[in-house]
Amino acid sequence: MAKYDIVILNHYNRLSPRVEQEINTFRKQGWKVLVIKWHRLDNKGKHIQNKNDEVSVVTRAPKTLIGLYLYLPWIYLLFSFKLIKFSFQAIHCAHLILLPVSILWGKVRRVPVIYDAYEFHLHEWKDRLPKFFHFVISFITIFENYLIKSVDGILTIDSAEGFLEKKYKRLNKNVEVVYNVPLKNSAHLNNQLIEELSKKYNNRKIIIYVGGLSVQKGALVALDAAKEVINKHRDILFLFIGMFHRNTEKLFWNKIKGNKINEYVEFIDWLPYDEMLHYVAISKVGLILHQPIKKFFLLGKGNGRKAFTYMQFRIPVVAPNFGNIGSIIEEEQCGILVDTTKPSEISDAISYLLSNPEEAKNMGERGRKAIEKIYNWEIEEQKIIKLYKSLGVVYE
Numbered sequence: 001m002a003k004y005d006i007v008i009l010n011h012y013n014r015l016s017p018r019v020e021q022e023i024n025t026f027r028k029q030g031w032k033v034l035v036i037k038w039h040r041l042d043n044k045g046k047h048i049q050n051k052n053d054e055v056s057v058v059t060r061a062p063k064t065l066i067g068l069y070l071y072l073p074w075i076y077l078l079f080s081f082k083l084i085k086f087s088f089q090a091i092h093c094a095h096l097i098l099l100p101v102s103i104l105w106g107k108v109r110r111v112p113v114i115y116d117a118y119e120f121h122l123h124e125w126k127d128r129l130p131k132f133f134h135f136v137i138s139f140i141t142i143f144e145n146y147l148i149k150s151v152d153g154i155l156t157i158d159s160a161e162g163f164l165e166k167k168y169k170r171l172n173k174n175v176e177v178v179y180n181v182p183l184k185n186s187a188h189l190n191n192q193l194i195e196e197l198s199k200k201y202n203n204r205k206i207i208i209y210v211g212g213l214s215v216q217k218g219a220l221v222a223l224d225a226a227k228e229v230i231n232k233h234r235d236i237l238f239l240f241i242g243m244f245h246r247n248t249e250k251l252f253w254n255k256i257k258g259n260k261i262n263e264y265v266e267f268i269d270w271l272p273y274d275e276m277l278h279y280v281a282i283s284k285v286g287l288i289l290h291q292p293i294k295k296f297f298l299l300g301k302g303n304g305r306k307a308f309t310y311m312q313f314r315i316p317v318v319a320p321n322f323g324n325i326g327s328i329i330e331e332e333q334c335g336i337l338v339d340t341t342k343p344s345e346i347s348d349a350i351s352y353l354l355s356n357p358e359e360a361k362n363m364g365e366r367g368r369k370a371i372e373k374i375y376n377w378e379i380e381e382q383k384i385i386k387l388y389k390s391l392g393v394v395y396e
Contacts, residue, residue: 005026005090006032008033012037015035021183021381022116079098088109089111094116095119099115103150111393112393113150113151114391115155117156118155118180120295149172151172153174153175153176154174155384156176158180158300158301181376182305194282201237204235205354206282207284208286208310210286210306212245213249214248216296218288219248220252221346226264239268240268242269242270280312284315284353285354288306288310288320301327301331311368314367315364328375
């Protein structure tokens with residue numbers, strides 16, 4: 001029977017940047033890690049394998065939420081078939097939907113279960129389900145509360161007024177809030193690739209948008225802003241890197257065509273996080289254009305990984321002026337807050353940064369200093385190590 005210190009149960013065919021960093025943290029401690037996940041296809045039908053991961057793939061799963069609910073008993077059975085083959089000291093559950101099977105096997109093997117609650121699962125599911133299915137969310141909330149009491153530790157994210165932390169602490173005494181921040185240093189980047197990209201985009205000032213492309217996250221309003229910025233700056237390129245959400249792709253390309261900005265926009269499909277960073281490194285302005293909808297008001301300042309990534313590379317940020325999303329930008333004075341529903345405000349902010357390179361540079365430097373002093377994974381990972389050691393998972 002193969003032996004591991006930590007088994008991670010993951011809900012998707014690729015790992016989030018946060019989970020990847022957690023794995024690297026575990027390995028730095030000398031802990032042996034296994035990832036068990038189900039297989040799902042990306043939008044091009046490719047299975048994505050995270051490099052350097054020791055991975056056991058369970059099965060494909062339905063993409064629709066209702067289909068997934070119906071498929072869960074089979075998924076749990078398949079995860080159990082995998083778990084029975086291994087010896088481990090802890091289970092790290094990376095998704096609410098896998099918590100029941102995690103707790104079951106924690107009890108079977110008498111090992112601690114740590115729940116990594118880094119998403120607003122219930123709120124997102126409520127938005128995706130038809131209204132006549134909302135009673136399901138009430139049932140899941142009651143069930144989740146029961147499960148939270150049964151785990152040994154919880155890692156969660158920063159949220160508006162700390163509501164997630166407060167909720168979990170009412171149910172479980174062992175809770176740590178871990179910010180979604182990057183590493184302080186990115187020595188793993190390929191300088192040769194950065195030079196090649198700089199040559200490729202020679203004389204173009206890149207305005208970068210990374211992450212999911214959706215109407216809610218401002219992909220379309222960014223294109224309207226691009227149309228206005230071009231009137232003042234003909235040497236720009238709006239670079240979008242990520243995956244389209246639902247029906248956004250057709251709207252995106254139609255907007256580009258309608259605005260007649262084809263030569264000023266480039267789209268690159270989803271890239272592994274480390275590869276994506278090479279493009280951030282050569283950019284001039286970073287965009288966070290979330291629209292003022294309910295779920296984005298739930299975010300705390302420590303949950304804006306996109307902002308921290310831009311700050312890591314000394315890039316000034318254009319961010320929303322509502323909720324907590326832009327609060328980190330305001331506090332560290334490393335960008336400009338705007339009404340993200342108004343393309344004119346976005347374009348004015350971008351134009352200001354391009355026209356005032358010295359001020360843009362100062363903003364970028366202030367953002368970088370904040371990463372070095374406060375908002376970096378080297379600080380946050382200590383919370384995770386402390387939690388695991390407190391549970392007696394690993395040996396000194």
